[in-house]
Amino acid sequence: MPPTVTTVTLDVARYRPEQESEPTVQSYEVPFRKDWVVLDALNYVKDQLDGSLSFRWSCRMGVCGSCGMTVNGQPRLTCAAFLSAEPSGPIRVEPLRYFPVVRDLVVDITDFMRKLKKVKPWIVRNEEKPLAEGEYRQTPDQLDAYKQFSMCINCLLCYSACPIYGLEPSFIGPAAIALAQRYNMDSRDEGARERLQILSEHDGMWQCTFVGECTKACPKHVDPAGAIQQYKLTSAAHWFKTLLPWGMK
Ligand code: FES
CATH class of the missing domain: 1.10.1060.10 (Alpha-helical ferredoxin)
Structure with a gap:
């Protein structure tokens, strides 16, 4: 029987303009829960591991349109991207492509x-x-x-x-x-x-x-x-x- 996965790594793009001239990547280990979406994992990071991480969200139900990010290379709503549906290995979370980055995962629209x-x-x-x-x-x-x-x-x-x-x-x-x-x-x-x-x-x-x-x-x-x-x-x-x-x- 394959071992039960209990955590997953998020490789998150960081950009803090007051201290970095280029984006960097920071890895976080978060619990793997079947009913969690990428947004839940980001909120876990924000609440438990690193309060400085910035990203947008509001409704958590695919209505407000504010949680769009690039997940494993694809533009996605993070509130609809289940951890369990991603390929095994670290999950890459980056800001939406083609928009200027204000901070971390927040883009200028x-x-x-x-x-x-x-x-x-x-x-x-x-x-x-x-x-x-x-x-x-x-x-x-x-x-x-x-x-x-x-x-x-x-x-x-x-x-x-x-x-x-x-x-x-x-x-x-x-x-x-x-x-x-x-x-x-x-x-x-x-x-x-x-x-x-x-x-x-x-x-x-x-x-x-x-x-x-x-x-x-x-x-x-x-x-x-x-x-x-x-x-x-x-x-x-x-x-x-x-x-x-x-x-x-
Ligand atoms: S949080 Fe509103 S669409 Fe994802």
Whole structure:
């Protein structure tokens, strides 16, 4: 019978800018429990071994999107990465790739927040109807049209998985495009043309070569790669119409 595993080693990336110019790796021995996820192990380190370790988390249930890190080389939600599902040997925990590291496992997401705002991820109306006329109603089919894209939790795993974003940080990126699509497909929204203009700019969707890694990394099955391809088709159709004598202005 193989010996029962009682502990596991976490090899954790550390970066304390006040004392190091480069990230280093620190190893911690933590209890191995079947029901523990990597986030539990990090919290054990923080509470029992080394209170100086910094990382983000909040809900512990795959909703807030704040616990994204690179686990054994893959972008993952640490609250959904079970220790028991990792290959035997030390578990490597690093910050999300392609984002500047603020401290240890905490990355700076300013770039994403700026890009997200650019695509107007809210319902745009040319004119609001008076409150007295009641709410905007939708059929189940109208809801289904955008529901998948509305599941995005802004965890940024898709950016960390995207080789285009890694090479060209001006790329607006998978989640921002998926969220643009979430509102474009909402029957209450009238901002699609504005968003199309924004995304058609040089740092928009044309840089995506449909590698599909973003969709594989998404813990919520949002399919950002599908959103990007849909958007490319819409944009091409729009461009074609503008060439016609009776085309759109
Ligand atoms: S802690 Fe909220 S998604 Fe992981």
